[in-house]
Amino acid sequence: MSLTVEFRKVTKSFGPVQVLHGVSFAFEPGRTYGLLGENGAGKSTLMKILAGYLEPSGGEVLVDGAPRHFRNSREAEAAGIVLIHQEFNLAEDLTIAQNIFLGHEKKRGLLLDDDTMRREAAQVLRQVGLQASPDTRVRQLIVAEKQLVEIAKALARQARLLVMDEPTATLTPGETQRLFAVMAQLKAEGVTLVYISHKLDEVEKVTDEVVVMRDGRFVTRQPTASLTRHEMANLMVGRELSDLFPPKDPPPETPPLLQVRGFRVPGWAEDVSFEVRAGEILGFAGLVGAGRTELFEGLLGLRPGEGELQVDGKRLQLRNPGEAANEGITYLSEDRKGKGLHVDFGLRQNLTLMNLHAYAQPWLNPAREQQALKEAVQSFGIRTGDLEQRASALSGGNQQKLALAKVLQPKPRVVVLDEPTRGVDVGAKRDIYFLVQRLAREGQAVIVISSELVELIGLCHRVAVMRAGRLAATLDQAGLTEEDLIAHATGTR
Ligand SMILES: Nc1ncnc2c1ncn2[C@@H]1O[C@H](COP(=O)(O)OP(=O)(O)OP(=O)(O)O)[C@@H](O)[C@H]1O
Ligand SMILES: [Mg+2]
Numbered sequence: 295m296s297l298t299v300e301f302r303k304v305t306k307s308f309g310p311v312q313v314l315h316g317v318s319f320a321f322e323p324g325r326t327y328g329l330l331g332e333n334g335a336g337k338s339t340l341m342k343i344l345a346g347y348l349e350p351s352g353g354e355v356l357v358d359g360a361p362r363h364f365r366n367s368r369e370a371e372a373a374g375i376v377l378i379h380q381e382f383n384l385a386e387d388l389t390i391a392q393n394i395f396l397g398h399e400k401k402r403g404l405l406l407d408d409d410t411m412r413r414e415a416a417q418v419l420r421q422v423g424l425q426a427s428p429d430t431r432v433r434q435l436i437v438a439e440k441q442l443v444e445i446a447k448a449l450a451r452q453a454r455l456l457v458m459d460e461p462t463a464t465l466t467p468g469e470t471q472r473l474f475a476v477m478a479q480l481k482a483e484g485v486t487l488v489y490i491s492h493k494l495d496e497v498e499k500v501t502d503e504v505v506v507m508r509d510g511r512f513v514t515r516q517p518t519a520s521l522t523r524h525e526m527a528n529l530m531v532g533r534e535l536s537d538l539f540p541p542k543d544p545p546p547e548t549p550p551l552l553q554v555r556g557f558r559v560p561g562w563a564e565d566v567s568f569e570v571r572a573g574e575i576l577g578f579a580g581l582v583g584a585g586r587t588e589l590f591e592g593l594l595g596l597r598p599g600e601g602e603l604q605v606d607g608k609r610l611q612l613r614n615p616g617e618a619a620n621e622g623i624t625y626l627s628e629d630r631k632g633k634g635l636h637v638d639f640g641l642r643q644n645l646t647l648m649n650l651h652a653y654a655q656p657w658l659n660p661a662r663e664q665q666a667l668k669e670a671v672q673s674f675g676i677r678t679g680d681l682e683q684r685a686s687a688l689s690g691g692n693q694q695k696l697a698l699a700k701v702l703q704p705k706p707r708v709v710v711l712d713e714p715t716r717g718v719d720v721g722a723k724r725d726i727y728f729l730v731q732r733l734a735r736e737g738q739a740v741i742v743i744s745s746e747l748v749e750l751i752g753l754c755h756r757v758a759v760m761r762a763g764r765l766a767a768t769l770d771q772a773g774l775t776e777e778d779l780i781a782h783a784t785g786t787r
Contacts, residue, residue, distance in 0.1 A: 345377035543731070
């Protein structure tokens, strides 16, 4: 049932840029591996080679001792190797069941066997704990649900080696627990598992061994139990990491810059009131589905909403993010691929899209755009071999940094960051935390929506907790503990 994979001197170049430099190591059968490395280290690239999505430039991949060369993912899947992508790979206009069997349709004679596919889809959906009909169109699902469909799709493929590339980035703690249960079950059946994640506590919990990559090279493979999280992080970055969070500044005593009164987003949020001062970092905690993202989408005109919104005493009625940006409010969407970036555009176009007029004098000045891109790459630590490439060529975490650079281009007064460190490595997380503090110190009002409680506690002056569309509590620094946040988010207090 299980299978061994060995990489021998695998290299990969994209055009002139080499991203894998002779990677050699093995995955032993039936074990669960954590694959660790900074953003851009080459984790996804190596796994895409294994699963037939990319061709290696050199070296070879051995499966059960024999060299294999998969020309596409179907050949790899036929050999039992399945990859769950970091970026979703779903057809939005098809149903869940159609997606699960896409390219592997069940037939009865010449006809599609819809009944069987629907029934088997329902079964894997139950296994991952997604309560949705197999007939639902993927477009109608929220991000976390799409992730569960990806996992269900992999389960239906009967993998012998399953690679999960950041599967829990968008999941709630409950959904994550369920995924771990599914993983334990697969492991018991002898499936080899590869788990890519920047959440080191999860890696610690679910893996037998970790493999660390750095700069396109294999660094080490060690039993998970022999390493602390701190040691894992140091191995990833290749140096000793200091404190993740900047020391907190005292809360500012300026008057409120952003004021929200009795705001309502139909179906998502009711009667929400809060304020943020210039120089203040306000966190938003809550379970997935509590309405945090939808509240801010309503405030910024991305979906219908009503109520009072004031910036610096001026009442606003925003109809779209462009108007919001004109009023000095910017928003980093949690849905990086859908709403954050135009992945098929170049880095430069992405960066300057929100602030084009600043580069037009009167027509676009490519030299100034280029300069801005160079500065952003520098100050946000975006790892890219080539400034001329498309955003889609950046690793997941580096796309996140580009998205962040993009929303901060217009020098806003109010910044709303929805899951700003999703998919970002520890070193880059630290950079983002320090950046958030710098924004606050420059006098901006910063709102951080996050599912990582540690992050909210480490970074924010106050944290607002939403539950089922309402503000359940607003805690100030003194009252900030994980237990309290969870208690308010779940309503057990
Ligand atoms: N299609 C592509 N064209 C050009 N460069 C690419 C392409 N895909 C990946 N790269 C580059 O290869 C390097 C490794 O990327 P990869 O996605 O494997 O990193 P990763 O370890 O998965 O990072 P993350 O933690 O951010 O997901 C990065 O520098 C990335 O920019
Ligand atoms: Mg990746």
